[in-house]
Amino acid sequence: MTSAAVGTDAPYELPWVEKYRPQVLDDVVGNEETIDRLKVIAKEGNCPHIIISGLPGIGKTTSIHCLAHQLLGPAYKEGVLELNASDERGIDVVRSKIKSFAQKKVTLPPGRHKIIILDEADSMTAGAQQALRRTMEIFSNTTRFALACNQSNKIIEPIQSRCAILRFTKLSDAQLMKRLLEILGLQVQYNEDGLKALIFTSEGDMRQAINNLQSTHSGFGFVNGDNVFKVCDQPHPLIVQDLIRYCVKGNIDRAMTQLNKLWDDGYAAVDIVVTVFRVVKSFDELPEYTKLEYIKEVGFVHMRVLEGVGTLVQLAGLVARLCKLNMKPAQFKI
Numbered sequence: 001m002t003s004a005a006v007g008t009d010a011p012y013e014l015p016w017v018e019k020y021r022p023q024v025l026d027d028v029v030g031n032e033e034t035i036d037r038l039k040v041i042a043k044e045g046n047c048p049h050i051i052i053s054g055l056p057g058i059g060k061t062t063s064i065h066c067l068a069h070q071l072l073g074p075a076y077k078e079g080v081l082e083l084n085a086s087d088e089r090g091i092d093v094v095r096s097k098i099k100s101f102a103q104k105k106v107t108l109p110p111g112r113h114k115i116i117i118l119d120e121a122d123s124m125t126a127g128a129q130q131a132l133r134r135t136m137e138i139f140s141n142t143t144r145f146a147l148a149c150n151q152s153n154k155i156i157e158p159i160q161s162r163c164a165i166l167r168f169t170k171l172s173d174a175q176l177m178k179r180l181l182e183i184l185g186l187q188v189q190y191n192e193d194g195l196k197a198l199i200f201t202s203e204g205d206m207r208q209a210i211n212n213l214q215s216t217h218s219g220f221g222f223v224n225g226d227n228v229f230k231v232c233d234q235p236h237p238l239i240v241q242d243l244i245r246y247c248v249k250g251n252i253d254r255a256m257t258q259l260n261k262l263w264d265d266g267y268a269a270v271d272i273v274v275t276v277f278r279v280v281k282s283f284d285e286l287p288e289y290t291k292l293e294y295i296k297e298v299g300f301v302h303m304r305v306l307e308g309v310g311t312l313v314q315l316a317g318l319v320a321r322l323c324k325l326n327m328k329p330a331q332f333k334i
């Protein structure tokens with residue numbers, strides 16, 4: 001199922017994100033269509049140049065490594081050159097290191113190519129990317145490029161046109177849950193609430209979810225909602241839910257008490273606004289119309305906070321408007 005666990009009596013524990021990094025494409029969750037395409041490539045062997053783009057922590061680097069392992073098998077060590085943002089990747093390196101790797105003779109399984117992995121390729125300078133253009137073409141009979149990046153628009157057009165672009169999307173709650181359960185089941189004490197909190201706080205980012213899980217486990221020994229929110233240092237959605245409920249009832253005093261609680265805990269205005277948004281978005285108790293109006297107001301305040309006005313007064317203004325909105329019944333507004 002998962003990657004081989006390192007001996008438990010090791011002097012220190014590996015970060016779980018590494019310990020449970022998938023080793024084969026079958027273990028990568030989510031983005032089924034894209035992963036299926038990669039599986040076909042892994043089976044047939046004719047790997048095109050590829051760019052995988054998407055948000056952080058959703059399996060881009062992992063998938064490229066799995067693909068390379070599956071394509072090259074034991075020849076992986078010799079047949080793969082990985083350069084990531086921590087390596088020098090200026091024009092000189094493209095000219096020397098990449099070119100000399102591309103020219104190197106390596107014995108590979110029949111029909112396979114050497115692979116150059118350029119991780120975090122969006123951080124390469126435009127000059128270095130320009131230098132890649134012709135190299136990619138000249139050596140394409142022996143060497144294929146696999147690029148991973150967060151924003152594909154940071155990759156210059158000519159390189160994009162030489163590559164198959166695969167986009168990874170954020171992972172859904174169910175997909176996060178599936179992987180977390182595989183990890184949890186092995187060793188961790190948890191409850192349903194804790195699992196939900198992990199998914200809520202990670203927003204589709206698997207790395208974040210696994211890291212938060214490990215921090216909660218090693219910090220508290222038990223993964224429940226409260227502990228997860230303590231570790232993640234995010235406003236607790238239950239407090240925010242209460243705040244919203246009081247707003248719906250138009251009870252400004254109670255709503256302000258909840259807001260002050262969050263403010264006194266030291267949360268930044270932007271954290272509070274973002275949590276309010278996420279709670280409102282997924283709050284079943286709110287009628288559709290109210291939800292829309294609330295999101296609109298939260299959006300305006302978010303904008304102001306990002307412009308630099310992150311004061312309690314702004315947040316209190318938001319609470320006041322949310323309270324007021326519901327004093328006029330929805331039907332009168334249409």
Ligand SMILES: Nc1ncnc2c1ncn2[C@@H]1O[C@H](COP(=O)(O)OP(=O)(O)OP(=O)(O)O)[C@@H](O)[C@H]1O
Pocket residue numbers: 016017018020021022027028029030054055056057058059060061062063148149150179206207210
């Ligand atoms: N789809 C997934 N299935 C299983 N585990 C995943 C998945 N995505 C991420 N992970 C876990 O998160 C860790 C980080 O994933 P990875 O390095 O592939 O992220 P990334 O998409 O390359 O992010 P970045 O853009 O920050 O480089 C992996 O070690 C793995 O444990």
Ligand SMILES: [Mg+2]
Pocket residue numbers: 060061062119120148
């Ligand atoms: Mg990566």
